[in-house]
Amino acid sequence: MKVYYHRLQVELTRRCNQSCAHCCRGDAQDIDLTKEIIDAFIEKNDIYYISTLLFSGGEPTLNGEMLEYFVDKIIEKDIDVYSFMFGINGLSYSQALVDGLNKLRDYIILKSDSKRYCPGILMISQDQFHKDADPQVVEKLSQLSYFSPIDKHIMKEENILPYGRALENGLSRQDPDLSELIDYEKKYKIKEYEGDTYLVIDYQYIAANGNVINGGCQSYDLMDQYALGNVKKQSMEEIYLKGPQKRRCI
Numbered sequence: 737m738k739v740y741y742h743r744l745q746v747e748l749t750r751r752c753n754q755s756c757a758h759c760c761r762g763d764a765q766d767i768d769l770t771k772e773i774i775d776a777f778i779e780k781n782d783i784y785y786i787s788t789l790l791f792s793g794g795e796p797t798l799n800g801e802m803l804e805y806f807v808d809k810i811i812e813k814d815i816d817v818y819s820f821m822f823g824i825n826g827l828s829y830s831q832a833l834v835d836g837l838n839k840l841r842d843y844i845i846l847k848s849d850s851k852r853y854c855p856g857i858l859m860i861s862q863d864q865f866h867k868d869a870d871p872q873v874v875e876k877l878s879q880l881s882y883f884s885p886i887d888k889h890i891m892k893e894e895n896i897l898p899y900g901r902a903l904e905n906g907l908s909r910q911d912p913d914l915s916e917l918i919d920y921e922k923k924y925k926i927k928e929y930e931g932d933t934y935l936v937i938d939y940q941y942i943a944a945n946g947n948v949i950n951g952g953c954q955s956y957d958l959m960d961q962y963a964l965g966n967v968k969k970q971s972m973e974e975i976y977l978k979g980p981q982k983r984r985c986i
Contacts, residue, residue: 737973738784738932743939745790745952746806749799750944753827756865758891758907762900762955764794769802773946777967778809784934786815789840791822792952794944800833807836811843819844820856826869826886829876841882854882862888900955916951917962923950924976935972942967948975 750765791803810817820840837858844855858880860869869886877883898908925936941952947963948970965975 738782738934739972740784740927740934740936741786741789741940742937743788743790744786744937745792745939745941747792747794747942747944748796748802749794750956751798752793752795752825753798754795754825754867755901757901757905758865758896759901760897760899760953760955761794762904762957765956767944768799769806769944771802771805773942773944773967774802774806774809776946777942778813780967780971781973783813783815786810786817787819789817789820791820795825795828796822797824797828797830797833799944800830800836803830804832804836804839807840807843811839816847817844818848818855821859822857823859823861825866826860826862826873826877827867828870829873834877834880837880837882856882857884858882859884860886862886863891865891897953899953899958903955914954914958914962917949917954917958920950920964920976926977935976937972937976940972948972 746769748769750767752764796803817840820837837856841855848855858877860874862869874886893907893909896902896908898910898912902908903912923938927934927936941949943949943959946966946968947960948965948967949959949963951959
């Protein structure tokens with residue numbers, strides 16, 4: 737069964753070099769994505785297409801080597817990717833991360849019929865909670881064709897997610913909603929096309945510990961608690977068609 741992703745988000749690390757009051761993740765954890773997890777994910781699944789590939793953390797630049805390794809595996813397996821997008825905090829620079837993104841950009845352009853010049857976006861998060869980005873980091877990143885200029889803004893309470901430190905600090909006007917984590921049936925379909933069967937996934941989050949998660953905007957604790965499975969143990973076909981481990985235990 738081939739796997740088709742509309743959006744795939746990969747968590748490079750749970751380490752962070754900030755401790756923002758509004759962080760929906762909660763406290764940072766000393767957990768990094770590894771080659772073992774990436775290899776298991778790539779080898780266990782026949783990934784056909786990724787429309788949007790997102791990277792996240794923690795702070796992604798703290799494990800840039802795994803972004804480059806992940807991109808190398810995508811190229812090795814000839815997996816089609818349409819675009820990429822993610823944000824960093826601008827406090828640290830990772831040459832491996834930039835090298836990986838450049839490889840991904842070139843690969844997408846090479847495989848694209850339209851020869852798109854800018855197939856992705858790299859942003860720096862800047863608001864009243866984040867520290868100002870390092871000017872030297874910004875200067876280096878500004879040379880990249882896919883770097884988006886900094887737009888420092890005030891994050892409104894109604895837009896702050898009610899998880900992690902934001903919930904502890906009472907910074908959000910929203911109420912926690914676990915339906916995104918629980919209702920996994922709404923996030924995938926099985927489709928037949930030209931003799932092949934496709935597992936079409938609307939959105940999926942691969943955590944740095946290998947957990948497969950239906951949502952990506954909650955605290956680490958909640959995401960792990962409601963994980964559908966783990967890439968080191970199961971393929972996507974096993975997770976979705978046999979039912980998540982968490983649901984079978986209820």
